Amino acid sequence: MAETAVKEKESVFQFGKKERKLLTDPLNDNNPITVQVLGICSALAVTSLVYPSLVMAIAVIFVTAFSSLFTSLLRNYIPKSVRMIVQLVIIASLVTVVELTLKYLNYPVYKQLSVYIGLIITNCIVMGRLEAFSMANKPWRSFLDGVGNGLGYGVILVAVGVVRELFGKGSLFAGSPIELKIIGPTADYLVNTTDSMLFGWYANNNLMVLPASAMFIIGIMIWIQRSYNTKLVDVS
Amino acid sequence: MEFLNTFLKAAFIENLVLAYFLGMCSYLAVSKSVQTAFGLGLAVIFVLGITMPINWLISEYLLSESGLLGIDLTFLRFILFIAVIASMVQLVEMVVEKYSPSLYSALGIFLPLITVNCAILGGSLFMVSREYNLSNAVAFGLGGGFGWFLAIIAIAAIREKIRYSNVPPALRGLGMAFILTGLMGIAFMSLMGIDPAAFTTNG
Numbered sequence: 231m232a233e234t235a236v237k238e239k240e241s242v243f244q245f246g247k248k249e250r251k252l253l254t255d256p257l258n259d260n261n262p263i264t265v266q267v268l269g270i271c272s273a274l275a276v277t278s279l280v281y282p283s284l285v286m287a288i289a290v291i292f293v294t295a296f297s298s299l300f301t302s303l304l305r306n307y308i309p310k311s312v313r314m315i316v317q318l319v320i321i322a323s324l325v326t327v328v329e330l331t332l333k334y335l336n337y338p339v340y341k342q343l344s345v346y347i348g349l350i351i352t353n354c355i356v357m358g359r360l361e362a363f364s365m366a367n368k369p370w371r372s373f374l375d376g377v378g379n380g381l382g383y384g385v386i387l388v389a390v391g392v393v394r395e396l397f398g399k400g401s402l403f404a405g406s407p408i409e410l411k412i413i414g415p416t417a418d419y420l421v422n423t424t425d426s427m428l429f430g431w432y433a434n435n436n437l438m439v440l441p442a443s444a445m446f447i448i449g450i451m452i453w454i455q456r457s458y459n460t461k462l463v464d465v466s
Numbered sequence: 467m468e469f470l471n472t473f474l475k476a477a478f479i480e481n482l483v484l485a486y487f488l489g490m491c492s493y494l495a496v497s498k499s500v501q502t503a504f505g506l507g508l509a510v511i512f513v514l515g516i517t518m519p520i521n522w523l524i525s526e527y528l529l530s531e532s533g534l535l536g537i538d539l540t541f542l543r544f545i546l547f548i549a550v551i552a553s554m555v556q557l558v559e560m561v562v563e564k565y566s567p568s569l570y571s572a573l574g575i576f577l578p579l580i581t582v583n584c585a586i587l588g589g590s591l592f593m594v595s596r597e598y599n600l601s602n603a604v605a606f607g608l609g610g611g612f613g614w615f616l617a618i619i620a621i622a623a624i625r626e627k628i629r630y631s632n633v634p635p636a637l638r639g640l641g642m643a644f645i646l647t648g649l650m651g652i653a654f655m656s657l658m659g660i661d662p663a664a665f666t667t668n669g
Binding site for chain 1: 485486487488490491494495541542543544545548549552553578581582583584586587588591592595634635636637638640641642643644645647648649651652655
């Protein structure tokens with residue numbers, strides 16, 4: 231009797247090849263931003279610095295993971311006709327939790343992200359995964375799918391943040407405890423452009439501070455990804 | 467005057483798509499032809515124009531501490547706003563289906579999409595964080611919707627033309643749409659220094 235109970239528990243939380251694929255697929259072949267084109271809305275405006283993008287990525291991973299889990303747990307009790315509203319309420323409650331937690335833990339970043347934390351609700355990744363995956367799958371797999379898609383989104387977000395901050399401000403992780411000053415005109419930067427013989431020509435690229443640069447960076451990322459992964463190329 | 471001010475500002479200077487990148491998902495997904503973009507744009511103007519004053523009333527009279535209940539309920543803001551938007555979209559869908567079947571068949575599939583259009587919820591959240599009054603909220607809703615409408619028509623027209631150009635295969639479609647939007651964003655930025663009061667007081 232006890233043995234079967236253990237066996238059942240194992241089968242609920244198993245982590246095999248299929249489950250690993252749920253986590254890794256969204257990182258490249260089925261990336262939420264560059265392939266599924268979901269969740270761009272709240273992504274672009276927060277990526278001018280790495281630290282807020284990282285916070286945003288963690289918030290989104292939390293919301294996708296747990297909204298998938300809860301929707302999947304409730305999937306047999308949600309009537310088809312009101313499922314959108316039920317899903318939205320689940321997401322909105324989770325986002326409220328995230329918002330209040332962030333406000334308490336790190337007020338400056340909360341201010342910086344402003345309305346974009348609230349906009350996780352309408353982040354199409356969350357809704358999209360609930361509709362496409364959690365409504366038809368078991369809780370544990372839905373949870374992994376949520377984590378995977380959140381990660382796929384977070385990777386792009388942080389990558390864009392790194393490019394924009396490095397070339398736009400010459401620093402990394404500004405505003406966090408581990409701020410790195412890499413290249414800039416004063417002595418506290420790693421490479422000081424006022425004194426350096428080699429880097430005297432260097433100036434920060436102000437375009438990278440503008441939100442429009444995020445569009446270019448993602449566009450170029452798509453270009454690079456599709457040159458390697460030719461099955462994603464748009465044939466129409 | 468103030469109404470017109472906020473309207474112009476929301477439509478051109480603080481364009482929801484090109485300055486804040488809100489409503490990107492449907493903007494990129496539905497901009498393959500001008501005709502469908504037109505339908506979605508109209509639906510967005512409509513829904514933004516309706517939900518904005520309703521959400522303003524809710525946040526002013528229901529959620530704030532000086533409201534009817536006298537308790538600070540601002541933590542319920544997200545849930546209530548999204549519920550209003552979702553139910554409004556549902557309502558609009560039913561009304562349009564009943565009274566104008568031709569418009570319904572044109573808008574049909576886009577209406578549910580609008581619920582998760584960030585521009586709608588983002589508009590309401592901006593309205594709260596900027597402390598607009600009721601008439602400004604209406605102007606912001608209509609202006610923001612109009613700006614969104616213009617932006618999606620513009621990109622759809624460009625994408626229709628660019629289909630005949632020789633774009634590198636890996637950049638075709640989505641990648642090109644991203645880069646175009648970036649360029650349009652930069653073009654729209656030149657409007658940023660303009661004070662909308664200059665139009666309205668002179669004209």
